[in-house]
Amino acid sequence: MYLLNLLFFLSLYFSAILLVTMVFFSYANKRKKNRYLSWDKETNHLINEYLFAEKNRVIELSENVKELSKTKPFRDFIAKKIIIAVKTFSGETTRNLKKLYLLLKLNEDTLYNSKHVFWYLKARAIRNAGIMKLDNFHDIIFENTNHKNDLIRIESQIALIRLIGFDGLKFLNIITYPISEWYQIVLLKELKVLDPDHFKGIKFWLKSYNKSVIIFALKLIGSFHLFDFYTDTQKLLQHKNKKVRLQAIQSISKIFKETTATELFAIFDKEPIENKTAILKEISKFKDPNTIEPLLKLLHSENPSLKxxxxxxxxxxxxxxxxxxxxxxxxxxxxxxxxxSQLKEETNS
Amino acid sequence: MNWTTSIILNFISCYILLSVIIHVCIAAISIIKTKYYYNKNSFTDYNTLVSSSNAPNISVITVAYNQTDIILNNVKQLLSTHYNNLEIIIINNSNSDNVLKELIDTYNLQPVNVFIDSKIPTEKIKTIYKSKNPIYKKIIVVDKPKTNKADCLNTGINIASSKYITHINSNCILEQDAILKLLQPFLEETTQKIIATGGIIQTKADTTSTPQTFLKKVINNTLVLKHSKTLLLEYMGGTKLNELLFSSGLFMVFDKKTAIESGGYTSEKTGEDIELIMRMRRYMQQNKTPYKVVFIPENLCCKKEEPNIKNLISKQSSWIFKLLESFNSHKKIFFNRAYGSLGLFNYPYWLFFKFLVPFFKGVIFTYLIAISLLGQVSWELVFNLFILLYSLKIIHSFIAILTEIIIQDQHHNNYSISKKIATAILEPFVLNPISIISFFKGSFQYIKRK
Incomplete structure (x- = not known):
């Protein structure tokens, strides 16, 4: 009975505390929203002025902004606005916004947050440093490219590429954590907007003990059609990991030679169904008449789905x-x- | 008070205490995970996947019944989804030919010969249709003689050419980013195999058909609150503990290979998705492969329903029926060490602290009233116990509202806050009787059918 009574009183008190907390937070949120509304106008005006300012024109900050910029919430607010603007625009305009970022000393906040214990603040600071191209953050960013938190890690990897372009891929030399498929897609997207460059280290990455680094290096070979690495890719068709072999199949087909189809047929039998399907998909892209004969041979030996x-x-x-x-x-x-008969209908339609 | 009553009351207290501890732990984990999800999500650009050549394919299976307009709207909406690598498989399971005829006319379909490698045994197919128009090349329509839903879905799995599959009810409307959000965990994981991901199907009040009475409004508000509680205080915790077993109202994406290897949907059972997820889990556990079922704490899909007591009871009792089927067919794993946490924690948790709760509530209420009428305990004690149970329920709701305000950073005006608080106060009176009635109705239906 004692337990029941205790639970009874505890639950009543707790309900009352929760009720008060709810009202308090709701009020605090409302105040925050109102404050943001008033700042929005001010910051939009300032950012617009900087966006369209001529190269050497110096724009003074208004007294109000100077005063507001002493408070942390406003600094966070305007930093977010500048970052969004930089991501939207390009060229000279973003250089002006960088000036504004430095004028407001937001880089100091970025530096502070880049060492923060909260992962999302740290990751955001690193991302901001990359977007604003703050060169002095290079070392901090690089040392976080192998951070145990996946968000900090990937944001650092992306930021490094934003800072120094293809050379930023040097993180592949040191990372011990796997790069997930999702993040490989994100990294490739970042690289796609850069001018193709020489790839230092691909040979080294193809021999990495980190399988995801090998796969990513193979994706680079495929995406950027790096014909010089044909032999290295061919060797990886024999790799013991089936995912590496699958990527090797897909990448070698993007830098294919006359002998590629033969090489792919040579490994066909011992491959799992997923890799076999990939081989067939790639071979169909070659449109090489010499592949017909081996394909007809395979037709008699495989299961109905593969047939x-x-x-x-x-x-x-x-x-x-x-x-x-x-x-x-x-x-x-x-x-x-x-x-x-299915294929006939598909061909006719 | 005699010693039997004392023992029973102590047992009730212990059960309540244990239930509170478990729910507090799950809620705490859930809040932390939800906060983590929102923080992480602020870094994610889903368009990256849309524009990538490495984006995976997904097959969406939908079963068409006799409602022609609903299925046509559903297909139209799927075609406009913000994801290109999509295959839409419509299985016609209607009595009349109207649905098929409309689909043929609308999408310029023609019968095709398709070789199907039936990895899951299914009933025979009549005809398969594909469109002559390349714009609709994503659509595959399968005409089958009238059969059960599981058989239709298995046919869809056999035909699907993608690595991932999902099944959507024709009355559900997908959010634009839903598929991207559900595919992301599959691509992100590097250590464990993700066998399924799921997001909430939100039920919205259908205000078009009948006028909104006060009762309907109250029911609708309580359902919204219940939905928030599940979203914020349960499912994310469930993901962390890998215990999302019999979760209701989820829109799920499955790994096709695992779904086939575990035998696909079961024709003998009515709860398709829960049964499949359970079998997939058992399969992974038996093969000792590390796996995970991931929950996305967002509304990814919505459907409209009229909020009335009759509908609610019918829906919940059918859910109880499905759960009973699943609990019964997987009773082997109950406290079975061979299934690890699935058998030792997850299954008992769902049985004792989720499924049987309405039963316990019904029994406890009846027992307390009976012993107080017999004069074995004072009315004051019974009243205190009721207040305790009631305030625990309110606390749960208040925590959900508070989490919504803080984590989701939602702006609520005084009116909406007061409305939510009033709903939290009313909710136990509205939903408790419904859940107890539904439990017994569903259980009787199950026993009757057996």
Whole structure:
């Protein structure tokens, strides 16, 4: 009974405390929103002035802004606005905004937050340093490219690329944590906007003990068509990790040579179904008539699902693929007859 | 008070205390994880995936019944989804030919011969249709003789060419970024295999059909509050503890390979998604492969329903029925060490602290009233116990509202705050009787069918 009474009183007190807290936070949020509304006008005006200012024109900060910039909430607010503007615009205009960022000494906040214990503040500071291209943050950013927190890590990796371009990929030499598929997509997107450059270190990355680094290096080879690395990519078709082999299959096809199809057929049998499908997809892109014969051989040995993919590859490579398929033994029996009639309909439509 | 009553009352106290401790822990983890999610989300640009050539394919399976307009709207909405690598598989399971005819006319469909590698056994297919118009190349329509929903979904899995699959009810409207948000965890994880991701299906009040009475408004507000509680105080904690087993109202994306290997949807069971997720979990556990089911604390999908007591009871009792089926078919894992935390923690937690709660409530209320009428305990004690249970429920609601204000940084005016507080105060009177009635109705239906 004592327990019940205790729980009873505790729950009543706690309900009352929660009620008061709710009202308090709601009021605080309302005040914050009103404050932001009044700052919004002020900062928009200031940012617009800087955006469209001529190169050597000095714009003085108003007394109000000077006064407001002494408070942390306003500094956070205007920093966010400047970052959004820099991401939206490009060229000379962003240089003016960088001037404003430095004039307000927001870089000092960035430096402070880049060492913050809260991961999201640290990650945001690093991202801001990258967007504003604050060169003096290079060392801080680089040392965080292998941080245990994935957000800090990836923001540092992106920031490094923003700061020094392709040379920023040097983090691949040191990272021990895997780069997820998602972040590989993000990094490739960052690199795509840069002018293609020499890739120092690809050979080294292809030998990394970190599988995701090998996969990412292979993606770089494929995306930027780095023909010089053909032999290295070819060697990775024999890698013990199936994901590395899958990426090697996809990348080698983007820098393909006459012998590529033969090399892919050579590994076909021992590959898992996912890699086999990838090989067939890539071979269909080559449109090499020499691949028809090995494909027809495979048609007799594989499972029904793969048979469909092989047959599709044949008709993609050869215009007379359907006729070729119809000449095969077993063309009138299931499943090949269904596959052929399906492909006929697809070709006709 | 005799010793039997004393023991039972002490047992009730211990159960309440244990339940409070577990719910507080899950709520605390959930709040921390939700905060983490929102912070992390502020760094995410989903457009990166939309524009990437490395974006994965996903097959959306939808089963068409006799409502032609609903399915046409559904397909139209799926076609306008903000994601290109999408395959839309519509399984026609209607009695009449109207739905199929409309689909054929609207999307210029023609019958095609498709070789299907039936990895999951299903009933025969009549015809498969694809569009002559390349704009609609994403659409595949499968005409089947009338069969159950699980069979239709399995047919969809067999036909699907993508690595990931999802199933959407035709009356659900997807949020634009829903698929991107659900695919992200699959691409982000490096250490464990993600077998499924899920986000909330929000139920919105259908105000068009009938006028809104006070009762309907109250029911709708309580449902919104319940929804917030689940979203903010339960599911994220569930993800962290990997205990999202029988979660209701989720829009889910599955890893196709795991779904096939675990046998796909079960025709004998009515709860398709919960049954599939349970089988996938068992499969991963049996194969000792580290896995995770990820929850996204956002409304990714919504459907309109008329908020009335009859609808609520019918929906909840059918849910109880589905849960009973699932609990029964997977009873083998109950306190089974071979299934690790799934058997030792997750299953018992769902059974004793989620599923059986309405039953316990019903029994405890009846028992307390009975013993006080018999004069074994004072009315004051019974009244205090009721107040305790009531205030615990309110605390849970208040924490959810507070979390919404702080974490989601939502601006609430005085009126909306007062409305939410009033709803929290009324909620136990509205939803408790409904959940107790639904529990017994669903259980009787299950026993009757057995």
């Amino acid at each position: 469909t993919k092989i047959a599709k590859t044949i008709i993609t490579v050869d215009k007379n693929g359907i006729a070729l398929l119809e000449k095969q033994s077993g063309a009138n029996a299931h499943p090949l007859n269904t596959i052929i």
